[in-house]
Amino acid sequence: MDKASADAFIYFFAKKYLSHIVPKEVFAALEAAKDSSQSHELDPLITVWDSQHTHLSHWQGVLTVQETERIQDIIMVCNQALFSQQKLWLGYEGREKRFQFNLFGIVMRNQEFFIVGSYWSNLEPFLLAVRKVTYWQISEEPSLSPSSDFDLAEFAKDYLNGASESDELIPELLVEFPAALYGYVSSHPIVCEQFALTEPEDNCGYFLLRAQQVPNTLRLQQWLAGFQEDAQVLKPLSLRQKVNRAWIDQLTNLYNRHAFDRIGYREIETYCRDLHQYFALLVMDIDHFKHINDHYGHLCGDDVLMKVADCLRDYDAIRYGGEEFVVLLTNTRAKDALNVAERIRRAVTQVQYQLLDDQGKPVKISISIGIAEFPTHLTQAEQAVINVQNRERLAKDAKQTLLEAMIHRADKALYYAKEHGRDQCCLFDAELMGEES
Numbered sequence: 001m002d003k004a005s006a007d008a009f010i011y012f013f014a015k016k017y018l019s020h021i022v023p024k025e026v027f028a029a030l031e032a033a034k035d036s037s038q039s040h041e042l043d044p045l046i047t048v049w050d051s052q053h054t055h056l057s058h059w060q061g062v063l064t065v066q067e068t069e070r071i072q073d074i075i076m077v078c079n080q081a082l083f084s085q086q087k088l089w090l091g092y093e094g095r096e097k098r099f100q101f102n103l104f105g106i107v108m109r110n111q112e113f114f115i116v117g118s119y120w121s122n123l124e125p126f127l128l129a130v131r132k133v134t135y136w137q138i139s140e141e142p143s144l145s146p147s148s149d150f151d152l153a154e155f156a157k158d159y160l161n162g163a164s165e166s167d168e169l170i171p172e173l174l175v176e177f178p179a180a181l182y183g184y185v186s187s188h189p190i191v192c193e194q195f196a197l198t199e200p201e202d203n204c205g206y207f208l209l210r211a212q213q214v215p216n217t218l219r220l221q222q223w224l225a226g227f228q229e230d231a232q233v234l235k236p237l238s239l240r241q242k243v244n245r246a247w248i249d250q251l252t253n254l255y256n257r258h259a260f261d262r263i264g265y266r267e268i269e270t271y272c273r274d275l276h277q278y279f280a281l282l283v284m285d286i287d288h289f290k291h292i293n294d295h296y297g298h299l300c301g302d303d304v305l306m307k308v309a310d311c312l313r314d315y316d317a318i319r320y321g322g323e324e325f326v327v328l329l330t331n332t333r334a335k336d337a338l339n340v341a342e343r344i345r346r347a348v349t350q351v352q353y354q355l356l357d358d359q360g361k362p363v364k365i366s367i368s369i370g371i372a373e374f375p376t377h378l379t380q381a382e383q384a385v386i387n388v389q390n391r392e393r394l395a396k397d398a399k400q401t402l403l404e405a406m407i408h409r410a411d412k413a414l415y416y417a418k419e420h421g422r423d424q425c426c427l428f429d430a431e432l433m434g435e436e437s
Helices: 003-017 024-033 036-051 065-084 152-161 179-186 218-225 237-243 257-273 289-296 298-310 334-353 396-419
Strands: 086-092 099-109 112-119 126-129 133-142 169-178 194-197 206-215 232-235 279-286 316-321 324-330 367-374 425-427
Touching: 003 024, 003 036, 024 065, 065 086, 065 099, 065 112, 065 133, 099 152, 112 152, 126 152, 169 179, 179 194, 179 206, 218 237, 232 237, 257 279, 257 316, 257 324, 257 367, 257 396, 279 289, 279 298, 279 334, 279 396, 289 298, 298 316, 298 334, 324 334, 334 367, 334 425, 367 396, 396 425
Parallel strands: 367 425
Antiparallel strands: 086 099, 086 133, 099 112, 112 126, 169 206, 169 232, 194 206, 279 324, 279 367, 316 324
């Protein structure tokens, strides 16, 4: 192939695939300079070559053609502004007025375009998503240049992902994943000093990722958040609050009702794999909480909720709703759960010395706790729901039925404790509480 044919080939390639990068002035110069007759002779070769390549968009079938064309138009104007070193007039979602923008560069990541630059006469760089641009036009004013130490690639990486390095280290990271993700997580070890995975026993189980001295970067948080509900951060609490925000009660920073279902399902699945497993459920309610709210005010009531939550942080604790909390104790018998409940009850009574009313007197706080054990306190009919012979994975509605049954038994014990004086722990007893066995 001679030089003229090669130039024609490169021109075709650039115009078709690099139009969002190459300024239109460059295409105009190439068009004027190329030998039309030689490029015409190469047309069949180009056509065959082009038919052998297919480029699929990640957003095909999601974004309309009009949206794609609109973004391409914006990029073409941005390229022209960069080439001619002129400012842009932009309109942007969330901003009422249009503004001038000094364009420092264009960034493309995961099929999405971003522009980097500064506002008006400032030099502080910002990154904007092209899809949010509502108006675009080249200004007649010359664009300001970024500072001499500005690096477009580094700025975009830090802006989009957070800094790749972090001075803060997580001493211990503990994350729970479903067994189905074991292959992926094991083949993508995170950056840390020590990394280990527990082996999932079968497809209905979970496994743990344990890591030490992990750089606490925004990129790590985004990686974990990408698993959505399939990644449960157990430690540290601060990372759990960022990654599993949908599972966290915003006042107490304990798990919320939504997270409780997942934790309960996990324990029931563990029992299905090993019939020697068990767990205990503690349902607790702050005594006379309505009186606290009415007498001392809702701000004091919130303080009480947070102080009680502090007494539960060493466990799988859930704010179940209002002043009601639930604690799930893995591999714990009812007798041992009663001891744990007593420790919690005594710790809560000490909270009153941390909260004082307007007259400097302690706000009296106590808690009642009901306890039930799985599967001991299930009825025979409820236990029959579990296929113990084949140990097959239970359907979601079956697990929900069993979990609700456990809540019901612990609630029965809780009501019994409240009816007999409050500020006490009570173990479920079918005969005493009028329940079938």
